[in-house]
Amino acid sequence: MKRYQPIQLVFILLGALILLFIIAPLLGMFLKTSPQSLFETAKDKEVTSSIWLTIWVSVVATTLFAFAAIPLSYLLARKSFPLKKLVTGIIDLPVVIPHSAAGIAILGFVSRDTVLGKMGSAIGLNFIGNPAGIAVAMAFVSIPYLINSARDGFAGVPERTEKAALTLGATPARVFFTISLPLAWRNVVSGLILMFARGMSEFGAVIVVAYHPMITPVLIYERFGAFGLKYARPVSVLFILISLTLFIILRMLATERKVNNKSNHEV
Numbered sequence: 385m386k387r388y389q390p391i392q393l394v395f396i397l398l399g400a401l402i403l404l405f406i407i408a409p410l411l412g413m414f415l416k417t418s419p420q421s422l423f424e425t426a427k428d429k430e431v432t433s434s435i436w437l438t439i440w441v442s443v444v445a446t447t448l449f450a451f452a453a454i455p456l457s458y459l460l461a462r463k464s465f466p467l468k469k470l471v472t473g474i475i476d477l478p479v480v481i482p483h484s485a486a487g488i489a490i491l492g493f494v495s496r497d498t499v500l501g502k503m504g505s506a507i508g509l510n511f512i513g514n515p516a517g518i519a520v521a522m523a524f525v526s527i528p529y530l531i532n533s534a535r536d537g538f539a540g541v542p543e544r545t546e547k548a549a550l551t552l553g554a555t556p557a558r559v560f561f562t563i564s565l566p567l568a569w570r571n572v573v574s575g576l577i578l579m580f581a582r583g584m585s586e587f588g589a590v591i592v593v594a595y596h597p598m599i600t601p602v603l604i605y606e607r608f609g610a611f612g613l614k615y616a617r618p619v620s621v622l623f624i625l626i627s628l629t630l631f632i633i634l635r636m637l638a639t640e641r642k643v644n645n646k647s648n649h650e651v
Contacts, residue, residue, distance in 0.1 A: 410624070417621045425618040431603065435626060437515065438599040442583035445519035446576055449527055454572060457534035458564065462543075475532070478525045487592025490521050494593070517593040522583030529582055530575035537571025538564060573638040581631055 388396070425431055460472065478486060494511035495501050504511055511517035541564050549559045565572065587601040595602060600623045608616035 413617055414621055417618050421618045422621060425622050431619055434598050434600045434603045435623060437597055438584050441515050441518050442522055442580050445523040445583050446580045449523045450530060450576060453527055453530050454534050457531050458538045460535045461538035475528050479528050483525055483588030486525055487521060487589035490524055490589060490593050494520060513594050513596055518590050518599060521589040521593045522586050525586050525589050526579040526582035529578040533575030534572045537568030541567045577634045584627060
């Protein structure tokens with residue numbers, strides 16, 4: 385039987401307290417929500433429409449911004465340039481500033497009298513009170529998770545492998561898509577999942593830019609303010625269950641891809 389040192393027992397106890405701190409509120413919310421109220425909430429068209437809106441807007445925001453975020457991550461991992469530390473600090477800003485303040489900043493960036501707002505209006509797109517504005521708010525607060533995760537993945541790719549491919553005549557683009565990206569894929573996928581999940585859960589920035597149409601975090605807030613905890617809790621539980629299900633599925637798909645890639649390399 386394995387024996388633990390006193391310091392290890394202290395660490396285990398402290399870890400258990402942290403886990404209890406995370407689990408207890410969620411478990412209490414689930415236990416206080418009856419299956420009947422959860423079923424009725426699942427049939428509520430306002431709730432289902434809100435959840436669907438939250439999911440697809442977060443998917444779109446993650447996908448669109450990934451096209452620029454992933455190459456940026458590669459540059460940060462591979463290149464040294466002036467003010468690089470400043471750039472990495474700017475990338476982390478959305479994580480540390482209050483999200484209500486982030487919403488105010490975004491509102492001033494996409495409102496009708498700004499350059500971006502006028503460009504959107506020219507093609508009939510208004511960011512305020514629109515899924516496009518919600519996507520911008522979601523991406524703003526969640527994109528650091530993708531950039532930082534992908535950067536760590538690219539940093540772990542051996543440079544000698546890339547240089548060897550270049551020496552053999554491969555173009556930089558081919559090296560990136562056939563060597564760097566596949567080898568860093570696990571971190572890139574983790575970053576995409578984290579960005580998607582963080583976007584789905586955003587409230588503070590979104591409510592400033594677009595109270596309507598309501599994503600689920602805003603709907604939960606509205607029902608709590610208008611009707612109280614009894615009506616907000618089932619929506620919260622349903623949204624958490626769907627979010628966890630999506631998160632688990634995406635993690636499983638990412639793990640399966642990793643296993644398949646490993647098997648192909650071995651073959």
